[in-house]
Amino acid sequence: MSEDSRPAPLYPLLYEPIVRRALEEDLGRAGDLTSDAVLLHELRAAAFVAARKEGRIAGLDVALSAFRLLDPSLQVERFLSDGEDAEAGATLAVVRGSARSILSAERTALNLLGRLCGIATATRDLVAVVSPHGAQVVCTRKTTPGLRALEKYAIRCGGGGNHRFGLDDAVLIKDNHIAFAGGLRTAVERARKNVGHLVKIEVEVDSLAQLREVLDLGVDAVLLDNMSLDDLREAVRLARGRALTEASGGIRPETAAAIAATGVDLLSVGWLTHSAPSLDVALDVEG
Numbered sequence: 001m002s003e004d005s006r007p008a009p010l011y012p013l014l015y016e017p018i019v020r021r022a023l024e025e026d027l028g029r030a031g032d033l034t035s036d037a038v039l040l041h042e043l044r045a046a047a048f049v050a051a052r053k054e055g056r057i058a059g060l061d062v063a064l065s066a067f068r069l070l071d072p073s074l075q076v077e078r079f080l081s082d083g084e085d086a087e088a089g090a091t092l093a094v095v096r097g098s099a100r101s102i103l104s105a106e107r108t109a110l111n112l113l114g115r116l117c118g119i120a121t122a123t124r125d126l127v128a129v130v131s132p133h134g135a136q137v138v139c140t141r142k143t144t145p146g147l148r149a150l151e152k153y154a155i156r157c158g159g160g161g162n163h164r165f166g167l168d169d170a171v172l173i174k175d176n177h178i179a180f181a182g183g184l185r186t187a188v189e190r191a192r193k194n195v196g197h198l199v200k201i202e203v204e205v206d207s208l209a210q211l212r213e214v215l216d217l218g219v220d221a222v223l224l225d226n227m228s229l230d231d232l233r234e235a236v237r238l239a240r241g242r243a244l245t246e247a248s249g250g251i252r253p254e255t256a257a258a259i260a261a262t263g264v265d266l267l268s269v270g271w272l273t274h275s276a277p278s279l280d281v282a283l284d285v286e287g
Contacts, residue, residue, distance in 0.1 A: 001056070001124075006083030007156035014149050015062045019069055021146075022108045032104040045099040045285055047106070049113070051086040052280035056124045058082050058157035059116030059150060064093055066109040071101035083157045085124075092281070099285075106283050115147075116154040117279035123158025123272050126253055130260035135267055137256075138163045138246070142270035151273045163268060171195055172223065174204040184210065188217045202246070211235055215242050224264065225249045232262035 049063070057080050067074045074097035080086055092113075095102055127137050137160040143151045152162045164170050171191045173184075181187035184203070191201050202221035205211045208231055214222055215238060224235050226249035239245050246266040247259050256267060 001083045001085070001157075001159060005159070006081070007153065009061060009082065010149070010153055012061075012065065016065060016069065018146065018150065019062065019065050019108065019112070022112065023066060023070055023105065026108055027104065032100065035100045035103045039100050039103070041098075041100065043099040044097060045102055047095045047102045047283050047285045048091050049093040049095070049109070050282050050284055051088060051090050051092060051117075052282055054088045055086060055117050055121035055279040056158050057084050057086055057092065057117055058120035058154040059113055060092060062116065062150060063109040063113035064095070066105040066112070067095050067102065070105040071098055073097055074101055082120075102283075102285070110281055110283060112150070114278035114281045115144075116150055116157075117281065119151055119154035119272055119276045120158035121279055122253075122276035123155050123160040126256055126267075126269065126272070127159040129253065129257045130267055133257070133260035133263070135260035135264055136161050137272075138266050138268050139273055140248075140268055140270040141166070142274045144273070155272060158272075160272070161266075171199055171201045172204065173201070174223075175206070175225075184213055185217060188214070188219060202244075204248075207231075208234055208238070211238060215239060219243055221246055223248050223268070229258060229262055232259065232264060236263040 060078060060082055064076045067076055074095055076093060076095050078093045080092050086092060123137060130137055139152055139155045139160060140163055152165065155162060173187045173191060178184050178187050181190065188203060200220040202223055203214045203219050204223040204225050205214055206225045211222060221244035222239055223246050224232055227235060232247060236245050245264045246268050247264040248268040251259060251267055251269045252271060259267060
């Protein structure tokens with residue numbers, strides 16, 4: 001990933017409360033009983049954050065903040081940046097200072113780093129598969145509760161794009177909305193009447209007949225849900241120049257290329273944030 005295309009770093013204000021809660025969860029009421037009992041207070045050490053497998057880096061500053069928040073006297077040096085690829089065995093950063101503090105923050109830091117790097121790596125690999133067809137990979141709201149801002153940042157580190165961050169930044173009318181509203185036209189007309197002029201409206205459709213009806217209503221985007229490849233190709237033809245097309249529904253790495261080849265603008269992939277495996281990262285220590 002080129003330096004120009006890397007995402008802007010996250011503000012500490014966005015991630016420090018998450019890291020603090022994770023540390024509090026691990027330390028509980030009495031702190032790190034093992035490290036406090038076994039290690040001398042004055043013991044100093046160096047610890048190297050390493051990637052056991054090749055992958056795309058995401059959330060390194062987030063992870064390293066666990067050490068700084070637990071013990072501000074710890075010194076942290078970062079060797080790679082988010083959005084860069086690390087080879088297997090690469091050292092990502094080094095932490096120096098109190099051995100007790102380093103080990104007490106270790107698991108929180110590695111949990112966050114492994115999770116975010118795993119999402120970024122899976123996104124990078126999926127982007128490589130679909131980009132020759134001109135499609136963009138985007139994420140969904142199927143994120144870990146409390147970690148959405150971080151996981152969507154990891155998607156950007158992998159070269160993907162973000163769909164809605166929450167219910168409050170765009171209108172996405174789905175089948176249940178249509179059912180409760182009493183019809184597709186009613187749902188769209190009410191949405192257009194009740195939201196601001198800057199808010200985009202997207203509608204989920206699962207048939208070409210429904211798509212034709214939606215396009216006549218002048219929406220901004222259509223979510224093509226679980227359509228066959230033939231229907232996706234026809235949907236792209238019908239929507240060209242009228243609405244953005246987004247394929248959705250169980251998209252996996254092994255099916256993404258064929259879906260992208262239909263000509264859709266976007267592939268909405270929940271798998272990236274709910275099932276991508278964590279990258280294997282570790283902490284190697286020196287006394």
